[in-house]
Amino acid sequence: MGKTIIISNRLPVQLQISNGSINAIPSVGGLATGMKSVHSGGESLWIGWSGLTDEDTPEELEDDIDIALKEHGCAKVKLNSDEIDGFYYGFSNRTIWPLFHYFLKYSEFELNYWDTYKAVNQKFADAIIENSDENDTIWVHDYQLMLVPQMVREKRSDTTIGFFLHIPFPSFEIFRTLPWREEILEGLLGSDLIGFHTYDYERHFLSSVRRLIGLEVSFNEIYLDNRVINVDSFPMGIDYKKFRDAAIAHASKSKEERSDLQARLDNHKASAPDTKLILSIDRLDYSKGIAKRINAFEYFLNKYPEYKEKVRLIILAVPSRSNVPQYQLLKREVDELVGRINGELSTVNWTPIWYFYRSLPFESLIDLYTSSDIAWLTPLRDGMNLVAKEYIATRTDKTGVLILSEMAGSAYEMNEALLINPNNFEQQADTLKQAFNMPLEEQVSRNTFLQKRLERYNVEVWANEFMNALKENRDLGKAFISEKMSSEILLSIEEAYSKSKKRLLFLDYDGTLAGFHKDPQQASPDEELYELLDELHEQEDTTVFLISGRDKQTFGRWFLPKKYNMIVEHGVWISRNGEEFKMLEQVKGDWMNKIRPVLESFVDRTPGSFIEEKNYSLAWHYRNTDPDFGTKRATELNTVLRSLIGNDDISVLNGNKVMEIKSSNVNKGRAATRMLSEDDYDFVFAIGDDWTDEFMFQELPDSAITVKVGLKKTQAKYHVENTARVRQLLKRFTKP
Secondary structure, X not given: OOOEEEEEEEOXXXXXXEOOEEEEEEOOOHHHHHOOOOOOOOOEEXXXXXXXXXXXXXXXXXXXXXXXXXXXXXXXXXXXXXHHHHHHHHHHHHHHXXXXXXXXXXXXXXXXXXXXXXXXXXXXXXXHHHHOOOOOEEEEEOHHHOXXXXXXXXXXXXXXXXXXXXXXXXXXXXXXXXXXHHHHHHHXXXXXXXXXXXXXXXHHHXXXXXXXXXXXXXXXXXXXXXXXXXXXXXXXXXXXXXXXXXXXXXXXXXXXXXXXXXXXXXXXXXXXXXXXXXXXXXEOOHHHOHHHHHHHHHHXXXXXXXXXXXXXXXXXXXXXXXXXXXXXXXXXXXXXXXXXXXXXXXXXXXXXXXXXXXXXXXXXXXHHHHHOOEEEEOOOOEOOOOHHHHHHHOOOOOOOEEEEEOOEHHHHHOOOXXXXXXXXXXXXXXXXXHHHOOOHHHHHHHHHHHHHHHHHOOHHHHHHHHHHHHHHHHOHHHHOOOEEOOHHHHHHHHXXXXXXXXXXXXXXXXXXXXXXXXXXXXXXOOHHHHHHHXXXXXXXXXXXXXXXXXXXXHHHHHHHHHOOEEEEOOOOEXXXXXXXXXXXXXXXXXXXXXXXXXXXXXXHHOOXXXXXXXXXXXXXXXXXXXXXXXXXXXXXXXXXXXXXXXXXXXXXXXXXXXXXXXXXXXXXXHXXXXXXXXXXXXXXXXXXXXXXXXXXXXXXXOOOEEEEEOOOXXXXXXXXXXXXXXXXXXXXXXXX
16 A cells, blocks of 8 residues: 655645754644645655755754654755745746736746746655655645646656645636646646636636647546546635634633733723624735725725724734735735725724734634624635635634625635625625624524534545545546557567468558648658558558548548558548559438538638538538537537438548548448458457547457557557557567
């Protein structure tokens, strides 16, 4: 049984150097809490940056740091100050963070940031390789390490790798602006399972995969080489019991045991019993909408002046990335807003806003959660927002009102909260009034549902569900009928080939011998392919057929001078040894005049699609269309065609980004079996990549060796990853 390797930018411990010695103090909250159930005992290792740069670490303490970290099941990645500047403060937080939170104007696309990000990701990948084995399970976390999965995959092809993104994944239109968008996607696709907080983020990611790198996506599965990558949503929970128990313990404290902050809150409530406390807790980040929230509060007080001196807004802004210019500007803006509003609206007995710019200990957070009547959280974009869940967990009497931005990931599972648009001041003012006047019965009803859900789906359940899904994904390939072409299988096929006396090979072209091209007419064979086919064609006792849906004019131009055997248009035409094409099947083409106008209308309404007209078939290609739109149009066209065709002897073949209409009595399987019947072959081989090749796999005898290109459900016995592997396989047949 392998270990579980957890990888994040920071380790779940804080290192302190004091008097020449090292102390490692476990972190509380966040990911460290969530991973407790996964990172336990001797069966796991957590890899990350220690928090100390090389410049801050005395050389003589390096071994002591390793020992201290090992006691907590951790191993470090060493980073210097330049790497932290370029990787963390640069690309991670000046490029990815603003872009993924829809603040495109703040995104900086600096090449040196990107180069440092790649280099540091490689450092993390190298640390994983050094500390793990092939049978370990690897779980990579967050936007700082999006290249790591593929970097590990290149060295450990069979290792199980999961990735979880803790921030939003943006829509395709936003993500496509990133100069290194393909590299980021390819890095993530090194994973076996990619997790997001919400279905929206999952959907955005899948859309980008389809549109930018053209991979086949089926529901939430991505097909890449010999792997199926699963993409799913796992909304992160909190340590519900920790917050619940802390709130219960807080309520049992005597007056003397209470903190200074709690005493201040108690005094305020005693002096103004009708006053409501509104709580706002965030990191000081532009994505949290703090400035807009303060403006909305001013708007509320001006629209409903009767609530002046009856509400107080408590803002806790936790310092964050104070060396980044946008954060410095935001702090200045918030400081000025609070000062102006307090200056304009305060009375002798009332200050509308209490503003704290600091981090508070856990006990103080409980003071605020349990004392506040309303929690008001209005991020402009937020991956999850756990503060909303923490507030609800501490409401032991089930009172309190949560006002939550619909732009927060947690809004999807907290429908009982009052959901608002953070850009709509009018709505927020009305919602604050609704919260102020909400009956206790309604508060209890809403919070009862919320608490049950949060208790049931806590952070431990979140972590375990992801790990279980990752383990299940290991066996996903078993659901496919075909077996991966291993080196052992290849050797046995090669041996059978060399011992056979008469061989028959059927080779599909597009997607098998050659990759796809935006314009099918330009996907001509390269010299390497010609050399390979020449060697196969010239072998004694070997009959090779190129079998394709291509038209005879194109194949004739490419291959007739080579005198290859060819079957084209799915079995309508045949050419042997350089002879002109002859009809293999008697087919009619009078139906084409009825179908062609339908296809033309779909071309007009589907930018990027086009018609390929063959002698006895019509093909509608949509490889160059928007992937989602093209698939939608293909489904629509399929319905239209089947209603038009009715009982006619016409069929519709759905290939790889192409839909072909042809005579029903023509297919590759029928053509292949006719060739097989012409001689006594003791070795039969067929290879292809799409549904048109399934006819061959079905019709050829069980003794035939059938191979699918790509990991898809198939009647073939085996599968290989791509065209490069196809050529490698066929070259084995050319050995003397």
